[in-house]
Amino acid sequence: MQNLYWKWQFKSAPYWFIAPFVICFIIFVFLPFTYSVYLSFNEWHGQETKTFVGLANYVTLLKSGDFWQSIVNSVLIFVLYVPVMLALALIFAACLSATWMKWTGFFRTVFFIPNITSVVAISFVFLLIFNADQGILNQILMSLGLLDEPIRFLETPWWARVSVAILVIFRWTGYNMILLLGGIQGISKSLYEAAKVDGANGIQSFWHITLPLMRRLLAFCTILSTLGTFSLFTEPFILTGGGPNMATTTPVVLIYNESFKNLNMGYASTISIFFFILMMILSLVQLRLFRERD
Amino acid sequence: MRPKKRVFSTLLSMVLLASIALTGCSGGSGVKKEEAASGGDPGEKTKIVVWIWEDAKNVIDLNMPAFKEKYPNIDVDLHVLAQADVYQNFLIAASSSDKVPDIVNLESHRLSQMIETGGLLDISDKVAPYKEKMNAYKWADAMKDGKAYAMPWDSGPVVMFYRNDLFKQAGLPYEPKDVAEQLKTWEDYKRFAKQLKEKTGVAIMADSKTKTDGTIFQQMLWQHDMWFFGKDGSVQVDNPEFIKIGQYFVDMMNAGYANEVQPWSDAWYSSFQQNKQATIVGASWYDGLLPSLIDPNGAGKWSVAPMPKWSEDDKYSSAIDGGSNLAINKNSKHPEEAWKFIEFMLGNDASQLKMMEGGLFPSLETTYQDPVFQEKVPYFNDQPVRTLYVDAVKNATPITYTKDYPLANELIRNAFAEIFLDKKSVEEVFKKTADQLRQKTGRK
Numbered sequence: 213m214q215n216l217y218w219k220w221q222f223k224s225a226p227y228w229f230i231a232p233f234v235i236c237f238i239i240f241v242f243l244p245f246t247y248s249v250y251l252s253f254n255e256w257h258g259q260e261t262k263t264f265v266g267l268a269n270y271v272t273l274l275k276s277g278d279f280w281q282s283i284v285n286s287v288l289i290f291v292l293y294v295p296v297m298l299a300l301a302l303i304f305a306a307c308l309s310a311t312w313m314k315w316t317g318f319f320r321t322v323f324f325i326p327n328i329t330s331v332v333a334i335s336f337v338f339l340l341i342f343n344a345d346q347g348i349l350n351q352i353l354m355s356l357g358l359l360d361e362p363i364r365f366l367e368t369p370w371w372a373r374v375s376v377a378i379l380v381i382f383r384w385t386g387y388n389m390i391l392l393l394g395g396i397q398g399i400s401k402s403l404y405e406a407a408k409v410d411g412a413n414g415i416q417s418f419w420h421i422t423l424p425l426m427r428r429l430l431a432f433c434t435i436l437s438t439l440g441t442f443s444l445f446t447e448p449f450i451l452t453g454g455g456p457n458m459a460t461t462t463p464v465v466l467i468y469n470e471s472f473k474n475l476n477m478g479y480a481s482t483i484s485i486f487f488f489i490l491m492m493i494l495s496l497v498q499l500r501l502f503r504e505r506d
Numbered sequence: 507m508r509p510k511k512r513v514f515s516t517l518l519s520m521v522l523l524a525s526i527a528l529t530g531c532s533g534g535s536g537v538k539k540e541e542a543a544s545g546g547d548p549g550e551k552t553k554i555v556v557w558i559w560e561d562a563k564n565v566i567d568l569n570m571p572a573f574k575e576k577y578p579n580i581d582v583d584l585h586v587l588a589q590a591d592v593y594q595n596f597l598i599a600a601s602s603s604d605k606v607p608d609i610v611n612l613e614s615h616r617l618s619q620m621i622e623t624g625g626l627l628d629i630s631d632k633v634a635p636y637k638e639k640m641n642a643y644k645w646a647d648a649m650k651d652g653k654a655y656a657m658p659w660d661s662g663p664v665v666m667f668y669r670n671d672l673f674k675q676a677g678l679p680y681e682p683k684d685v686a687e688q689l690k691t692w693e694d695y696k697r698f699a700k701q702l703k704e705k706t707g708v709a710i711m712a713d714s715k716t717k718t719d720g721t722i723f724q725q726m727l728w729q730h731d732m733w734f735f736g737k738d739g740s741v742q743v744d745n746p747e748f749i750k751i752g753q754y755f756v757d758m759m760n761a762g763y764a765n766e767v768q769p770w771s772d773a774w775y776s777s778f779q780q781n782k783q784a785t786i787v788g789a790s791w792y793d794g795l796l797p798s799l800i801d802p803n804g805a806g807k808w809s810v811a812p813m814p815k816w817s818e819d820d821k822y823s824s825a826i827d828g829g830s831n832l833a834i835n836k837n838s839k840h841p842e843e844a845w846k847f848i849e850f851m852l853g854n855d856a857s858q859l860k861m862m863e864g865g866l867f868p869s870l871e872t873t874y875q876d877p878v879f880q881e882k883v884p885y886f887n888d889q890p891v892r893t894l895y896v897d898a899v900k901n902a903t904p905i906t907y908t909k910d911y912p913l914a915n916e917l918i919r920n921a922f923a924e925i926f927l928d929k930k931s932v933e934e935v936f937k938k939t940a941d942q943l944r945q946k947t948g949r950k
Contacts, residue, residue: 340772346776368927369927455920455923458920472590475597475623
């Protein structure tokens with residue numbers, strides 16, 4: 213009897229330990245998600261009755277230029293920032309793990325701070341920096357004689373995307389740097405020593421040892437950044453409000469606008485479900501590529 | 507004995523875990539509901555919760571001592587939220603049948619949209635005595651199918667605030683009387699803009715090509731008795747008159763008559779103190795904003811004249827921008843107390859006049875007889891400016907924002923951005939916008 217009970221306890225214990233997470237997950241993720249799926253088949257503007265419309269919302273979505281525009285915007289922002297960010301992160305990581313580097317702890321903290329600072333606060337600061345007439349960035353560029361006229365950063369589509377990209381680089385370089393730092397430190401020192409014996413300099417060993425061995429980790433960072441870019445919200449929302457003329461409207465900003473501004477809850481749910489499916493396919497494809505490279 | 511103890515302790519830890527999981531995550535709303543329920547017993551003090559934004563709370567506060575004196579048994583919790591949060595949180599509250607808040611503050615331009623959600627209480631009987639006393643246009647957005655869902659608070663009749671010193675420098679008429687006589691139409695406005703720019707280099711207005719908030723354009727529409735939607739509900743964005751007004755705005759911007767700055771941005775605020783533009787064609791609530799937030803050192807420099815008209819034969823001479831309302835949550839446990847609060851604040855002259863001191867122009871017309879409206883205002887060079895607001899509100903076109911206004915506004919702002927960025931014609935872009943609007947709203 214006692215033995216049986218002990219066995220039951222032994223077997224069930226893990227479930228009790230994961231219960232808090234599972235309960236929270238069901239309440240806050242799974243149920244809302246299921247409800248969204250249900251909503252996506254309805255027309256609902258917040259009133260008591262919902263009208264079942266079948267796949268009509270999905271048809272609207274596929275026909276609507278807005279959604280595809282938001283996907284294109286995300287891709288453009290991705291192209292603008294990911295290469296720069298990963299290059300910077302890798303260079304910083306390589307520098308921080310170099311033997312001649314001092315104050316490494318200090319720099320690691322400095323680079324990571326933007327990532328844990330409130331994104332709202334950072335966005336507001338960048339809003340001031342990017343201001344066309346009084347922003348410090350234009351002032352500096354103009355006093356250096358690089359510009360004759362101020363760049364209207366937040367008011368033209370391309371510069372608005374660049375501004376969002378710069379903000380994202382600022383926030384996420386440190387995070388990626390820490391990930392890459394872990395990878396670099398995992399590379400055996402003996403490889404570098406061997407290279408040195410063979411007469412390779414620092415840059416050569418970075419190019420021929422560090423970079424190839426970091427490929428897996430770089431691919432991992434790219435996957436994380438892909439998902440991150442498509443679900444960007446706070447940065448464009450505060451910095452540009454999704455404008456001008458929807459140039460920085462990401463899918464999540466679009467979902468926000470449709471649901472809370474236009475009260476098209478059903479249609480907004482449709483966008484999020486469709487977006488979810490798209491992201492899932494993208495992740496699967498990326499994981500597959502990642503595995504093959506392995 | 508021992509197994510029993512184990513069972514007990516396992517059970518205990520289960521309960522603890524569950525309670526941590528549940529309270530940790532959903533504690534917020536549970537507490538709120540209890541609070542609301544416990545206040546309902548008769549004879550006891552009742553607590554009503556009002557969701558409101560900062561500026562609105564500040565003027566309500568002016569009346570709170572008098573309210574407490576009259577209704578000692580009603581406790582009012584003025585819960586301040588950011589304006590956008592009031593709508594979002596109320597949507598969530600309404601769709602989950604939450605009893606909190608009892609009262610919610612709603613701007614006119616989002617009122618129809620909120621009524622549409624069905625979360626507001628039908629207060630037709632309660633507002634009936636005020637039907638005649640309020641600005642007639644305010645009811646249009648507060649009604650649906652003949653029933654009233656909100657009580658009007660303040661109105662935003664549009665006038666033209668202008669810098670008399672800059673006008674004088676440019677050799678333009680600068681006395682309010684002369685300005686009113688010589689600047690009657692938007693064509694005159696353009697003429698003034700030209701002279702201002704040539705003589706002083708100052709722009710006449712401030713707006714952004716690609717990030718306009720659409721206010722100036724919409725005020726022009728409104729005064730001309732045009733709107734995104736016609737009286738029959740059809741989309742008017744491709745109406746030739748509508749396009750003409752859009753063209754005027756585009757011409758003003760392209761001619762460089764506007765200081766290019768995004769409305770309500772930090773740069774916009776500071777541009778007034780840097781003398782970058784000479785007029786604000788805007789609602790009466792600038793009366794409160796100018797001396798406090800926009801140009802605190804500008805006393806004596808600002809004067810007020812009626813807003814320019816599209817055409818001299820226009821039936822109406824003014825427009826409306828903004829204004830808000832108070833409404834009761836359909837699921838409120840204390841609708842009677844909530845109504846007492848609303849009636850006290852918005853339905854009587856004394857409270858409304860007090861709130862006007864805080865910069866909100868009352869929708870309650872019975873107040874307009876009060877001598878305070880004739881008073882000279884020191885900030886405006888001792889001009890009795892409030893008489894102009896009264897004239898403006900009486901001559902403003904009665905237009906309904908409608909529930910699709912937020913969407914229409916968004917689309918038209920994008921349309922202007924497209925016109926300026928891609929150098930497209932107003933007609934072409936507005937026609938495209940009209941089609942989008944039709945497709946998204948199902949209107950004709």
